[in-house]
Each structure stands twice: as structure tokens, then as C-alpha cells.
Amino acid sequence: MPYPALWFRRRICFYFREASALFYAQLIVNGLVQGLIVGLAALAVTLVFGVARFANAATGDTMTFGAYAALIGHKATGSLVVAGGAAVGATALLSLTAYALVFRKLAGRSVVALLVTSIGVGFLMRAVLGIVFGHNQQLFTVPLVRPIRFNGLVINPFDLQLAAVAAVALVGVFLILYATPIGRRMRAVADNRELALVSGIRPERVMIALWLLVGAVTGVAGMMLGMKTVVSPELGWEMLLPAFAAAILGGIGSPAGAVLAGLLLGVAQELSTPFVGFTYKLSISFVVLLLVLLVRPRGLFGRLEGVR
């Protein structure tokens, strides 16, 4: 960027030349699927934050695990349904294991202890994946299908399937959270831990359910991410910042907020691409994160709580 003015003008020109309504619409459509993935990851982050009270930095690497589990399931059977089942089941188990072996032992310790430990857990997962599967990028081999054209708008049917999967996962999570006794207990613990405990809620059970649920959500997000891009051990780590950003933007502890914020962030990332270039796409989430924390630290849907 030796001549910033020139660079900027070129960008603006590009925008005007290409900037038909269709162009934007296409970017928004592309952003929505990406946004669903971010939203699912943010949902996992926000659930842990709400109930277990820490920012789980292992979320990204748990997603990577989900992607590999799906990949194995898919390679073994060729069925995407089996792949999804493998991702959900295996990742839920992994998540529960991480709780039982690590996070349970740190109950009551400082936020920092848990944060640092979750980084360690993430590293350990990524290392094991790296040793077992190597560092070559792997692909889901799915048949190519003709894209659906809709008034010039190109929609990949595959994206529609992914969106459907995400929608099913979301409905499932919200049903569990809002229509089952264990979901109500989870929300009660998130709301007011002490009150929940004195009203006879057994925290251990809530935690087990929480980590299973979080693992399942993370698994779905990981599988979707793996299918949209290529599977490699670093896959999920790069989703961590967007996931945190969306969780905070949505109001930490608010499941619906996390999903909506994820969608917003996904679309914002895509819309920014022609303007700031591909590499800076990721830092959009960082900028959004900063702005939200400075302007409205409880997020878009967060409750009023002295969080900062």
C-alpha cells in the first residue's frame, strides 16, 4: 500500500463496478452458511460460559475433532447421516471426557486457571489429531451437483443441506434447553448457581448434560466446517476468535443471541471481503469484538449484569 489514496480508490471503483444488488445478495447467501457455523460454535462457547463460567478455548480444537470424526464416518460408509452421527457422538464423548478429567478438577478456581487449562486441552487435542491423521489436508468426497440458479443468484444445494443440518441441530438444542427438565436445570444454574443448588439441583448431573450437549453442538459445527473447507488439524483453531466474538456480540450466556450474532458475523465477513481482501476477513471478527466490548459489553441480547 505505497499510495493509500490510490489503493483506496481502486477498491471503491471495484465496489461500484461490481456492486449490483445481486453481488451483495450472493455474498449474503455465502455468508449465511458460514454464519451458521460461527453461530453453532458460538452457541457452544456461550453455553459453557453461562453454566460452567469460563471461556472455553478448546472449542475450536473440539470442532476439529468433530470434523475428523465425521470424515472417518463418511469414508467408512459413504453416508452423510452416519458421518453426522459419528461427529455428534464422538465429540460429545470427547467433551464429557475433557470435563471429567480436567475441568471438573478446576471447579471453583479462577477464570484464568480454567482459560489457560482449556488452551492446554485444545493443544493436546490438536496434537493427538496431528499425530494420528498427519498434517495433510483431507477432503470430504461429495458428488458435485449443479447449483440452483435463482434469478441469477447461485445457490449450492450442498449449502442448503448444510443449512438444514444446522437448523435441525439448533432446533434440537433449543428444545433441550427450553422444553426438558434437564434444560431447565441448566438454565437455572446459569441464572443463579447458588439458588439452583439450594433448590435441590444436582450440579454434577447438570454438568454432565451440559458437556454432552456442548460436545454434540461442537461436533455438528466441526463437521459443517470440515465440509465447507478442508480438514486439517488447524481447522478449528481459526474459528475460535469468530466464535468468541459472536458469543460476546450475542450477549454472553444467551443461546439465541449467539446464533444470531454468528449469522451477522458470517455475513459481515463475506461482505467485507471485496473491500478489505481475503486475508483480513478474519480480523473483521476481532474488530467487531473490540467494538462490542467497548460500546456494549453485555452484547446485543445480554442481560444487564456487571460483566466488564
Add this chain to the structure above:
Amino acid sequence: MEAYLVAIAIVALIYVLLALGLTLQYGFTGLINFGHVGFFAIGAYTSAILAMNGVPLILSFAAGTIVAGLAAWPIGLIALRLRDDYFAIVTLGFSETVRLVITSEKWLTNGVQGIPAIPRMFASISVGSLASFAVLAVLLVVTIIAVLGMGRIVKSPFGRIIEAIRDNEDAVKALGKDPARFKVQVLILGSGLAGLAGAFYAHYITYIVPDQFIPLVTFYVWMAIIIGGIGRVSGAVVGTVLLMVLLEGSRFIRDVMPFISDVEMASVRLGVIGLLLILFTIYRPQGLMGDFTRR
């Protein structure tokens, strides 16, 4: 073998500088800086770019230190308003953004190709190992000054205030002190130190690429201070020595088990760092050199 030991010692001292900065920030003030590598990168690139354009090394080193310190200033201003874990996430985002900028702005940093042939320190001394010894000597002096300086800072009234901020920020406020100001100062100091470490790194390795500045470096330093004992200057040093044993020792594992490839070794290192972070926070939060009376 001698040249190898000197090389390790130089890298170890660079890590000691990084660990000292983080000890000041986290150990003494409680600032969870997950973006230490960002300041390291800023120092390395600033100094390298200036030196490539003919600026004398002593000035480029100073510039690397100052620019890295100044970069911490806006981050510090944000820190005034954020809770611990949010601050950690924001600093992590900062270091990743620094890496993205380095990768993208080719006109300045040569992008992913990196900057090769950065001027060496003591280029006038042609004998290889003698020049390395000179670098080691300078670095040793700088580190000793930094360690002594840290000792002084920690024992000064300033040190007592930052420790008080870590232990009970509200109490500090109640005494009429402004914790925010001290936090910013600590961030600038620690990041400047990281910048200086970066300058030494760039001019010693003489080749820098964005890939050398991934978040893993930050967590190497975190591991060093957690193992050594948080909030102890001696802990930073001991922890770094152990870190180097771990990082360099893995090289010798390859001699015994040649079937382990380079990438696998990278994964093994990552796993060991992860495991140590977990085990130490669960079983020995005070670290090796830590205060056993406090928890």
C-alpha cells in the same frame, strides 16, 4: 557442539526476555496477555525493516522496543475497561491481527515470503562463532539488566501497587490510586521488553516470516512462567530453561527414534505444552519456584 550450545543459549535468553515481560504483566499485575507474540513480532519486523533500510542497528533495536511498547498503549486503554477473560481474548485477537497485517501488507513486510538477509549484529566480526559469542554476551548483559531492573521495580512502591492491583483491584481504588494508569504502564513495559526480544531474534536468525509469530509462541512463554512459578522473577528464568530443555531435547529424541517426522515432532511438542499447562494448573498452580504459602 559449542556453536550449538551458544545458539541455544541465545534463543533461551530471548525467551527469558519474553518471559520477564509476561511475568511483569501477568505474574505481578494479573493482566492475562494472550497476545505476547504480537509485540514480539512488532519488535522483530520494526527493527528488521529499519535495518534493511540502512538504519544503524542500535537505533533499529531502540525503535523495535519503542514501537512494540507504543503498540501496547491502545491495548492498555482497552484493558482499563475489560474483565480478565475478555482481555485475554482481545489480546489473542490482537496478536492474530498483527500476523494478518504482516502477511497481507506485502509492500512493507514482503508477505509470506518474509524478510531474508537481515543485517547481523557484529557483522564486522567475520569469524562465525566469535560473532555469536559477542551476540550472546550482549544479550546476557541486557538480560541481567532486565532481571535486576525487574527486581528493583517489584520492590519499589510501583511494584507494591501492581501486586495490590493483582490481589485486590477494588482495594487499590479505595486507596485513591488509579489502577488503570498502572496497568497501561505495565503493559507498555512488558511489551517493550517483548519488542526488544523480537529485535534480537530478527537480527540473530536474520530471516523472519509471519509463521514464526503464531500464538503458540505466546503459550510457550506462558508455559515457561507457569512451570517456573507465576509472579517470581526467578520463576521466569527457571521456567524458560526448562522450556528450552523441552524444545531442544525433542531434537535428540529424533536421534533415538528417527521414524518420527518433523511434523509429528511439532505435534508432540504441542501436546507436551498442552499437557504441562493442564497438569501444572491442576496440581501445582504455584509452579516450581512458587510461594508455597499462597494459593
